Amino acid sequence: MVDVDTPPNFSRLPEPFVGALRELARTRRLLVALDFDGTLAPEVDDPEAARALPEARAAVLRLNAMPNTRVALVSGRALASLIQVSGLPDSVLLVGSHGIELRLDSPDDQIGLNTAEVKRVGVLGDVLGEVADSIDQVWLEPKPAGFALHTRLATEHDSRIAHLVALSETAAELDDLTVREGKNVLEFSVRSTTKGEALEHLREYTKATAVFYAGDDVTDEDAFAALGADDVGLKSGDGPTLANFRVPGPIDVARAINLLADLREGDVHEQ
Numbered sequence: 001m002v003d004v005d006t007p008p009n010f011s012r013l014p015e016p017f018v019g020a021l022r023e024l025a026r027t028r029r030l031l032v033a034l035d036f037d038g039t040l041a042p043e044v045d046d047p048e049a050a051r052a053l054p055e056a057r058a059a060v061l062r063l064n065a066m067p068n069t070r071v072a073l074v075s076g077r078a079l080a081s082l083i084q085v086s087g088l089p090d091s092v093l094l095v096g097s098h099g100i101e102l103r104l105d106s107p108d109d110q111i112g113l114n115t116a117e118v119k120r121v122g123v124l125g126d127v128l129g130e131v132a133d134s135i136d137q138v139w140l141e142p143k144p145a146g147f148a149l150h151t152r153l154a155t156e157h158d159s160r161i162a163h164l165v166a167l168s169e170t171a172a173e174l175d176d177l178t179v180r181e182g183k184n185v186l187e188f189s190v191r192s193t194t195k196g197e198a199l200e201h202l203r204e205y206t207k208a209t210a211v212f213y214a215g216d217d218v219t220d221e222d223a224f225a226a227l228g229a230d231d232v233g234l235k236s237g238d239g240p241t242l243a244n245f246r247v248p249g250p251i252d253v254a255r256a257i258n259l260l261a262d263l264r265e266g267d268v269h270e271q
């Protein structure tokens with residue numbers, strides 16, 4: 001049995017956080033919901049090259065194998081991209097495109113845009129394509145209901161210009177777009193959902209009695225806002241947050257979810 005009082009290599013996690021995890025691990029049905037980029041996976045220049053840290057992946061697999069425990073990834077990525085970079089078993093629940101696409105326990109991942117939406121995605125692609133083509137190191141990532149305009153490798157000046165031009169040109173052509181700002185990325189979608197709504201859906205779907213959520217970006221704040229008194233939110237990295245705990249980055253998130261797995265394993269063994 002795992003010694004839950006002195007787990008190895010977790011000395012850097014603050015005691016109040018460890019206490020909250022200890023309490024959470026005892027819940028009857030646990031949902032562990034995790035953002036991908038910047039949380040499980042360190043940021044890299046090429047989004048398709050991003051991978052969860054091996055320690056994070058191991059913890060996800062451990063938690064996913066436990067009784068009364070579900071793991072979900074909740075990402076801004078298109079579902080197809082999330083499936084590819086995460087490489088996790090089908091039993092891990094997946095939310096893509098900030099809640100627009102879902103892969104639950106049955107093949108349920110077709111978002112089925114209507115004709116008007118398909119047309120809007122086409123117009124959006126034309127407008128943003130021109131912006132990306134006209135500014136150095138700015139590129140467009142297609143998603144089923146929109147696009148991400150990436151500026152990670154552009155200069156600060158070019159990045160600012162890209163954001164301003166993209167916002168004004170898209171607003172001139174299309175009403176009611178959903179626009180989200182992330183890390184070196186501006187996302188445009190013809191459908192509007194948030195990670196908070198996705199988390200509520202997952203909570204209901206899994207009948208979770210408590211939730212752990214970890215995320216690093218502005219869009220994860222909607223998920224933190226959806227947490228209740230029995231849940232635990234963990235912010236990865238800098239920036240304002242509604243999460244009740246914070247760690248510096250993905251390696252510490254991996255430590256945290258390994259500890260959660262240790263604690264829950266101990267609890268399961270004690271039952």
Ligand SMILES: O=P(O)(O)OC[C@H]1O[C@H](O[C@H]2O[C@H](CO)[C@@H](O)[C@H](O)[C@H]2O)[C@H](O)[C@@H](O)[C@@H]1O
Pocket residue numbers: 035036037038042043044045046047050074075076077078141148150152182183184185187217
């Ligand atoms: O919700 P997430 O899982 O955090 O996804 C958010 C966006 O992640 C990807 O872009 C970000 O990560 C890339 C790889 O580290 C990085 O190159 C880029 O600068 C970041 O913005 C992804 O490409 C986007 O589609 C996601 O929305």
